[in-house]
Amino acid sequence: MYSVTNLIDGEAVASQSGRESAIFNPATGEQIGTLGLSSDAEINQAVACAKAAFPAWAATPPAKRARIMFAYAALVRERADDIAREISREHGKTHDDALGEVARAMEVIEYACAAPELLKGEFSRNVGPGIDTQSERQPLGVVAGITPFNFPAMVPMWMFPMAIVCGNTFILKPSERDPSAATFVCQLLMEAGLPKGVLNVVHGDKSAVDCLLDHPDVKAVSFVGSTPIAKYVYRRGTDSAKRVQALGGAKNHMIVMPDADMDQAADALMGAGYGSAGERCMAVSVAVPIGEDTADKLVNALKPKVEALKIGPSTDETAEMGPVITAEAKDRISGLIDSGVAQGADLVVDGRGFSLQGYEQGYFLGGSLFDKVSPEMDIYKTEIFGPVLSILEPQSFESAVKLINEHEYGNGTAIFTRNGDAARKFSSAIEVGMVGVNVPIPVPVAFHSFGGWKRSSFGSHGIYGPEAVHFYTRLKTTTTRWPEGIPQGAVFTFPS
Structure with a gap:
């Protein structure tokens, strides 16, 4: 002590x-x-x-x-x-x-x-x-x-x-x-x-x-x-x-266009959504694939990766994700996952039951993945600050931009695409302070400045x-x- x-x-x-x-x-x-x-x-x-x-x-x-x-x-x-x-x-x-x-x-x-x-x-x-x-x-x-x-x-x-x-x-x-x-x-x-x-x-x-x-x-x-x-x-x-x-706070979205490389997008979401157990103000907590086909491909790419997350203490050199900060944080995150299920989201991967042998009293959660999330749900409106990724499925680029602009937070956002026109339009139209194009966590380098918009x-x-x-x-x-x-x-x- x-x-x-x-x-x-x-x-x-x-x-x-x-x-x-x-x-x-x-x-x-x-x-x-x-x-x-x-x-x-x-x-x-x-x-x-x-x-x-x-x-x-x-x-x-x-x-x-x-x-x-x-x-x-x-x-x-x-x-x-x-x-x-x-x-x-x-x-x-x-x-x-x-x-x-x-x-x-x-x-x-x-x-x-x-x-x-x-x-x-x-x-x-x-x-x-x-x-x-x-x-x-x-x-x-x-x-x-x-x-x-x-x-x-x-x-x-x-x-x-x-x-x-x-x-x-x-x-x-x-x-x-x-x-x-x-x-x-x-x-x-x-x-x-x-x-x-x-x-x-x-x-x-x-x-x-x-x-x-x-x-x-x-x-x-x-x-x-x-x-x-x-x-x-x-x-x-x-x-x-x-x-x-x-x-x-923040609720950072990442649009995935139909032309994006789905494996690259999924890998980016894994690091940005589950790195540091999601306890980052620049974590991507919402994936926004455009169209049902893109959403299906993204969920199929993400599900096995989330299930295979290597979770452990910092002394484990192979660990990809550690615990959350306190027992209270673990309970709050679990409660928000409960609310997502109760409000009708599809819980594709459930991290609530995770337990690590030898560390049963630690504040560990597995990665959770929600599909079919809608804007009125608590898991969408709230900054969860934990290893939970939600997927919304707008049918068009324009509706995705509208969705992001209507959220109370405007810290960071990203788009994954090969389309320069879409990327340029997104960067201009989005009401968010830090924007990434094929960069999932667009934290500016030190000779620029860090800052979000709105709340x-x-x-x-x-x-x-x-x-x-x-x-x-x-x-x-x-x-x-x-x-x-x-x-x-x-x-x-x-x-x-």
């Missing part, structure tokens, strides 16, 4: 609140650790340390900040296996999947190394007689990140490298379900040479979130989680005059990439004229 502590002003600090949360191994169901839940006073201490560190860090040249990020990238690369083990121990995802999470985080760190280029201002000479104008991006101050359980290392590293390299100081509040990986990657940044107080980690539950949202010295908040909580974070944060980017995102900025630079900085424009160019006499008309 181990204890996870806060990281405040560069030091590991155990919470003295007297409140704790248990940490479980999802593969065994056993408690493996405890997490102290921070009091408001402890969070205020972290914010105060970050505020004190801000002036010197903001004045640090971007090239020097970038050198620390280069050192950090080297450490993350060197310790990737260790980070992946931390992820898998508390989350349950396979080791290879956890390594993939680290690799995608690395891309953002590498992008942050370009700070001197990213933060360059603009200059215009002679915008008027003897008048010059320059603009620059300046950091906000203390900013915070509130991150989810499903990517316990990657999502924090989508936030704090960009915020810090822009000159801000950062408070991270990770998920209390799997906090060790986030704490570990922050400790590595300390090891890379980050000054004390620039990055702090506080652990807690809703009271910690509210404290950060209300704190007057926290200037911006980044959040990733469910849509109801994202909406709450956005409203409460903006009511406190903060910048907020709050990424919420999948609250706020005007995407996460990481160029959007992050704009979110974590504010624009200042200076217009200059020197005395010898100033005309005599007062001017009362608006300057032009």
Whole structure:
């Protein structure tokens, strides 16, 4: 049994609140650790340390900040296996999947190394007689990140490298379900040479979130989680005059056109639907084959693959899918499968009865596959966040696009086709933030930005990439004229 502590002003600090949360191994169901839940006073201490560190860090040249990020990238690369083990121990995802999470985080760190280029201002000479104008991006101050359980290392590293390299100081509040990986990657940044107080980690539950949202010295908040909580974070944060980017839930569809290679489409759906036990905001949870013949071919291709899924703990190198995060999540997913059956969907593969010898108390589910799903069913409307794939069967491309556009979520979507016209029309017409053409999980690379539409995102900025630079900085424009160019006499008309 181990204890996870806060990281405040560069030091590991155990919470003295007297409140704790248990940490479980999802593969065994056993408690493996405890997490102290921070009091408001402890969070205020972290914010105060970050505020004190801000002036010197903001004045640090971007090239020097970038050198620390280069050192950090080297450490993350060197310790990737260790980070992946931390992820898998508390989350349950396979080791290879956890390594993939680290690799995608690395891309953002590498992008942050370009700070001197990213933060360059603009200059215009002679915008008027003897008048010059320059603009620059300046950091906000203390900013915070509130991150989810499903990517316990990657999502924090989508936030704090960009915020810090822009000159801000950062408070991270990770998920209390799997906090060790986030704490570990922050400790590595300390090891890379980050000054004390620039990055702090506080652990807690809703009271910690509210404290950060209300704190007057926290200037911006980044959040990733469910849509109801994202909406709450956005409203409460903006009511406190903060910048907020709050990424919420998803129901991602993949259209399969009649001309698609059905084996390729089925393989793509397996990875996108069942990878990480479906606990991804970019998971494809709805397949939309066009026409009955395409649907029949797709179901026939998928059924044996779902039945053959290799499920096991992260220590099993052959496992393709691990457990879900908690016993409560397992029960909720099973209940949604029950509702799909009760509401008339065809359960082609049932994952509810799966049991793994030696891991009977673990939070394992097999893959489930539904056919004949309709838009009014709960399994279609709800983000299941588990290993459940639903198939709807619209009769035309146009009706499929209409179906996707009418859903409340607009995070990611994909189309599998050989038809360039269909792909181009789909990319243009679809009301979704991230689109894949023959790419099932279209998560943008780090030098673009990640962000959904509709109820999948609250706020005007995407996460990481160029959007992050704009979110974590504010624009200042200076217009200059020197005395010898100033005309005599007062001017009362608006300057032009």
